[in-house]
Amino acid sequence: MDNPTESAEEVGVGPWPGGPENWPDDPKYDRQLLAEGDRRNVLDQYRYWTLEAIVADLDEHRRGFHIAIENVDHDFNIGSIVRTANAMGASSVHIVGRRRWNRRGAMVTDRYMHVTHHESPEQFGQWCKEVGVPVIGIDNVPGSVPLEGETLPPRAMLVFGSEASGLSEQMQALCENICFITQHGSTRSMNVGHAAAIAMWAWNQAEDSRRA
Known part of the structure; x- marks a missing residue:
């Protein structure tokens, strides 16, 4: 052969x-x-x-959403999320917490993105306030609502927590809304990289409907 x-x-x-x-x-x-x-x-x-x-x-065609990832334990999913953000047209990427992250999964797509680091959720929240972009958390925490039932705003910061612990309490406090993805199996949660892809796709679907 x-x-x-x-x-x-x-x-x-x-x-x-x-x-x-x-x-x-x-x-x-x-x-x-x-x-x-x-x-x-x-x-x-x-x-x-x-x-x-x-x-x-x-830069002339980026969409109105941004993404943020809490980097509390060098989550290997961050690279995958950044790669999806590039594919989905995110305006910018924000790494909150540890500055270093595993870029292997990004497949060098981070070079085409505007990546900003924030030392803490508080610093990140100040940036969002100054820019005027609402923070929408993606996590299945108490008080969260189904993503499929929400209309995501035209400008939004979609924030994702670590694979192990999800959104920190400090990050949750910054969120205008927190959405979860409805599941029908036995596991409590799905991979954060997959959840991020679904959330970014959902935002784009909402935006395309607004433009139709």
Whole structure:
């Protein structure tokens, strides 16, 4: 049998066809990528673009929600949440607590996001107050309401707690509302990365309905 790695389709595109004499002269194109090919995990419309050009274009189309993650125990899910935030068009990402976090799961998508660190929930809450964005917690704590029954606001900060302990009491106190995702199995909670993906999808569904 042939080695499967040899027959696997290569990701991305190779060097720009025709050589340097056919390269586009637009400054948004990266000369090294034009020469060597672009194997990054980006949409086809961004092939060969510089990182800075992609970020600038994303900034013109980012959606009205932000995400925050409490980093209390180096949760490995943070990278996955950041990657989903990129895919869903989040305006910004906020890490609350420990500054260091495992970026492996983000698959370098954090480079295309605006990531801000806050030492504490109080510092984070002050930022949200100054910007004027309501904080919506996602957790199944006493007093929380079903996500599917809520209309998420056009501007929102969706905040997620750690996998082990959920939202801290300090973070819960900052929330205008806390929503839980209805489940039908035996486990008390789902993976926080999955919950974050569902919540971001729900916000986008609500926003698309408003724009329709």
